[in-house]
Amino acid sequence: MATDSEEMVRLGHGSGGELTERLLQNFVFPYIDNRWIQQGHDSATLPLDGSRLVFTTDSFVVSPLFFPGGNIGTLAVYGTVNDLAMSGARPKYLSCGLILEEGLPLKQLARIMQSMGRAAAEVGVQLVTGDTKVVEKGKGDGVYINTSGIGVLAAPQPIHPRQIAASDAIILSGDIGRHGMAVMAAREGLDFENPLHSDCAPLCDPVMALLAAAIDVHCLRDLTRGGLATALVELAESSHMQMQVHEDQIPVTECVQGACELLGLDPMYVANEGRFLLFVPANQQQAALEILQAFDVSAGSRVIGEVIGLVDDAGTADVILSNALGSERLLCRLPGEQLPRIC
């Protein structure tokens, strides 16, 4: 594949958007070719001794390490647990790989580890194995954490974008943009009248409740790097579907809206760490909403759009965003980097 004029890694390669996709397609996937990687999913469902095992990994490099609503430790537990939940798996075990920078105050490490321990206990997942490396001052940034997670599939089959079907309802689990803006505000030392709190939270409970109620979950996706817009575009592409989303149905708090305007950002592209999309058959949307709304973390769930249908041979998969005035625009992935090191 051509590599354009990209000769070096740029910050945008970590955005979770278009550049990340090109980096993986050109420099990673050609060398690691198997059916799991080809699925382009956040986790892998593995055949092993008859288990229905789900395996996922995530590295966390958020800056600053501490922000309103959480820190890198809570994020490292919830983030990986959420990737498992989005595959329909009940999280069971986590690993923890620490890369510490020389000079990190040990008190900060203790606070982070305490948060990890609490977050794991809250979710009912066990941190079972770990590794610690130290790099010289100026070769890291306090601490980077990798967590890998093992879960057991609770859904009748692995949840995957290819199950998205025409006329599916698209449900969003709450307001968007809080995690990204909270981290950004903490990083830049911005002082808002109403302080922004990250939405970072575990998503397993509402997902397990949907599965226990035998809701026919077609797809789940958490909205991390790249935000709601990038997630929708990725899902449209993976499923070869056209989707319609209604802007006035997407909740954005005044506080996030104000901070976004101040910084020239679009909340549709801002990262979340406790929000997800659910695709279900239209005739189950009401049942699904009732289940989701019973949990604090997804109390703000609502239908934000629908799947129109398969794109025709000539067309490309796309996501149409319509506003209250009836005007429409096509969403695209996050083209470069909007907010580096948000998770």
Add this chain to the structure above:
Amino acid sequence: MATDSEEMVRLGHGSGGELTERLLQNFVFPYIDNRWIQQGHDSATLPLDGSRLVFTTDSFVVSPLFFPGGNIGTLAVYGTVNDLAMSGARPKYLSCGLILEEGLPLKQLARIMQSMGRAAAEVGVQLVTGDTKVVEKGKGDGVYINTSGIGVLAAPQPIHPRQIAASDAIILSGDIGRHGMAVMAAREGLDFENPLHSDCAPLCDPVMALLAAAIDVHCLRDLTRGGLATALVELAESSHMQMQVHEDQIPVTECVQGACELLGLDPMYVANEGRFLLFVPANQQQAALEILQAFDVSAGSRVIGEVIGLVDDAGTADVILSNALGSERLLCRLPGEQLPRIC
């Protein structure tokens, strides 16, 4: 626990020796308390759907990224695969978490990923899930890689230091110190007459052969950070055993010996990435040696010592190193940092 005057992370905290142990005991383990962490083992054996699943994680921060005999990519595959093998598990699946530094030449990334792909294919393990983050220039060092691994227990029971028994033979799988000295020479730009090559290699084949032959494997341990000496001391402590090791039975190449003398290092503490210790009943040592010597990676296997017996109540577990002249000294863990960022 007291934290002495340590208020910040130091390079020595990443040595794999005494300081690493204290960091974990004081700042990590108090917050993550479960039976797996208490075992203090390199991997966790998990009950899951009746499987005998082994799970491990390792982050790699080696500097430089490329060295004679390998690169960070080969190391990231072999290192985690070896941790699984040391638990008696057949490696099945790996994850790959990349932390890229802005400015890393993409050609280097491609070379590293190619090495990972080749190493995985060689071992018969699948890289099934991954994650990529990017940090600003000056917040990383080219690339850091985390691999977590899942394996299936091939031994009748999890292999663990507590199975080490009095009069066990201690077998070393080959010459020591090559990985550490090869990386050090590459880092410092040292030019030796005979270039030093890392020993980095996968260890699963000889281990699986031992298990297939029903050798009663009491313990296995790969000799990474902290080298042979630190591994022996850790095993003596975990098993509450006293051990005797004969210095003149420990193979060190002239080249490694020379480089160590030049740099003032003790090869007993230098890292390896393709060497391991095996503990077996004395009456099986000959059978074990024959199996090991049939594989290139462990062709140099030999008995280097024996387990004397349980330490008495008053005594501390220790490892006695005797030399050809009959003089003896006690080994200790690597106290601080000898060679940072060796893996």
